[in-house]
Amino acid sequence: MSQLPIDLKGSSFTLPVLHLHHTDPSAVRQALQEKVSRAPDFLNNAAVIVDVTVLTREVNWHQMQKAILSTGLFIVGISGCQDAQLKNIIIRSGLPVLNAGQMHTAIKHNMTPAGLSSKTRIIFSPVRSGQQVYAENSDLVIINSISEGAEVLADGNIHIYGMMRGRALAGANGDENCQIFCTNLCAELISIAGHYWIMDQIPSEFIGLASRLYLQDGVLTIKKLN
Missing domain, CATH: 2.160.20.70 (Pectate Lyase C-like)
Incomplete structure (x- = not known):
């Protein structure tokens, strides 16, 4: 048994990525509600990564975050943020901004040297x-x-x-x-x-x-x- 009160270990999880293509929180909320209603077993209370590649500081992030959460989804991280001011706003809202390049590198390191194992x-x-x-x-x-x-x-x-x-x-x-x-x-x-x-x-x-x-x-x- 470990003498430490906690252990911090790496792991991997499969999470859906929500790609935002619209800056209007109401439009995003409506589209998400339709998706959740069509796949409730998959999306109800689901943890998601939100990709904000197309968003800029002009978006009302607090309203966007509220719109996403109102559909029952849980945001666990943000990816694709290209705008420094928007990044600061997101961080202040309590969410981590993930580096897609680092995520991809981590995935590759978790794989065997030859790619996938030959064992099925x-x-x-x-x-x-x-x-x-x-x-x-x-x-x-x-x-x-x-x-x-x-x-x-x-x-x-x-x-x-x-x-x-x-x-x-x-x-x-x-x-x-x-x-x-x-x-x-x-x-x-x-x-x-x-x-x-x-x-x-x-x-x-x-x-x-x-x-x-x-x-x-x-x-x-x-x-x-x-």
Whole structure:
């Protein structure tokens, strides 16, 4: 047992990033409320990073922060801040401003020297509601079904040989080359390197079919598996 009252250790978490493209807090609040209502299990009380790349000191940050918090999201950090005055305002509001370059470097240091490990994590049992399975620095293979309310994550690709009703997040460390393969797609949410679709965004003609999902020019793309 440690003799110190605390330990400070590094770790990694997968968090959604909210990219702000509008300076009007009311417009942002309305858009967020619509997204939360469409994916409540994923976004209710979710911790998020807010990307403010397009914002300047002209924005009313206090109103913007209030608008985001009013939707039930929790802001744990700010990224992409290019304006020194806005950065000071954000820091005074009690939020940390994250350095994207340092975050990317940390991710690379957490990976094996050759990128992802060649070892694949294989799960044979069903992944039930409330459970989470994470394959760090590797691909993930599920040879069973994933229930609604369950979540599977991998830094690499995800292969699901069964009914997929839960959430699948591939490329959790930001690798946009990762893909998701599924024999029966009925997912609550599909995400690759932070680019995601909730169920009603998945093209209806692919529901229940064997499908492959990947990013093409930064856009989530889906094709049928032959």
